[in-house]
Amino acid sequence: MSEQLRYQEIAPPAFLFDLDGTLIDSVYQHVIAWRTALAEMGIDLSVWRIHRRIGMSGGLFVAALLRETGVRLSTEQLEALQRAHAREYNAQIDSVRALPGAPELLRSLTERGIPWAIATSGRAETARSALGTLGLPEDTPMVTRDLVRYAKPDPDLFLAAASLLGVDPGNAMVVGDSVWDLLAARRAGALGVGLLSGGYGREELERTGAFRVYTDPADLLQRLDELGVRQ
Template structure:
């Protein structure tokens, strides 16, 4: 029988907050607390719309909307206050439905994956224990790249961790910033609704498929080319 070329290995690159762990609103509250501590009063919905960006870009975008000005030192201080406020709430964060099982299933089937988050290691690595993952889990954090989402650096680094070309990766995220970064990396975007963005928003940002949460995605892995025989 004639040998035909094999399909290249695909990998999944997962955002963290709102995608694998139910932490978006803890981040929103932490940012509001940090902002209030510096005398900046912003509505929760304005903060939520920017979750998923890097902390520095997040602050710059919010300040642009309000017309306020902060120095580089004040922005750094604000990010530190956010991290401290988030750590105070970390006990209330839980894995999203199906997240642990989804990662376990991909591992069992030999499908490479990595976690790519705009969060710094200080807060992001708290999630490894929640997800039952070892310390050497492939995770790319803000500390490790030059720019975070919506730039593609996190997902380019994640693809390198997973040992695949970015064009053979599928990015799973809950925000338009994840999907914009995925497109810029040349990867296929998959949306989940568990971070608060709507299906239409995710599809307009480039999502090939949209699932309710990791459990829904796990039930439909065959739609993404992951079959029982893999």
Template structure:
């Protein structure tokens, strides 16, 4: 019997070439060092309307959308605000954060990590709970190319911990969310990743501990983008965008 292409036989090897992985990145605390500026901005906004909340409670909510962030805090404090007042509070936060833009920097290794993925032919996108106006300076500081998909809060119905942002980012790359890695610094990122069917990678650069990130579904945890860059092989990335 003649051998057919692809037929199995003793000692015959097969080489399967799976698609390279794609990465969906959160922004604040993951690629740019801005978590504590957001905390300060929320603190200022809340105080201006007479709401006193401990700073640690604010930090635990960073990563949610602004609207959900406010709702969660109001539920904890028992304060009631109208929809218009909630919108105004978010605007006050945006204005306060804008005053701190000058202190926001890319996290160590962030630009190098993105450049390395691009150089290896690995697709990536950014999905942030921030609105376009708030996110833009951080994106500019990273030098994000115009052809890289960026999904902000303005473009989806619900933000983290709902999966909408990551699902939209995956669609923008033309891949299934289940074939992506979601890289984030908060439990909200990782919960959204699980709901999207993606594998989560946690970074400690936003202030959450390793155990918290792992309990929320992180497949791997690194200190920051610089450490992740050194361990790309653990995520199946190798030269030319192939899988290890």
């Protein structure tokens, strides 16, 4: 007599989303905000150099750029730089839009009972406004830079987001647009999914650990079955 195979049903994966360049089209607003803030300190950097660091924590971002220029700033100047960036970004907030398919993707996951959260290297003063842009309520699960010790490429943001949802990071997928998101995902023990909507190339994202790469949230929504999400 053949034995019937037994297996334990595995829950569908949870999703942990980066914010800038992943759900909202805001990468270049951040680039210009940083460029303006740096210029106020007398630091002139090309836009492409700034773009390559977007997605890191603000502290690492500034440290990396200053290393390239050889400029040294005091603690007070660094804090002033962060405030100037927030001011300049918020001045452009009306030009920030949800990326194609982002609200629909989040709504679809919610309707299917699949847990998700947002984990961003941005601070609450700039990140919380994205909830309205995405049509999300104020109580949407979100972890910002203010809530963890270290931001990307450290795994803290994604570990905190998984904890907020009550899920194992190993059963979560991190969706991000930068190499810093994918490095943090690997360190958190989660699978990485890349999006091209933040300006990084497919090969860069795949080399950093993305096992699938999509154009934007709309493309991901159409191919959710490739990630183990079924109707």
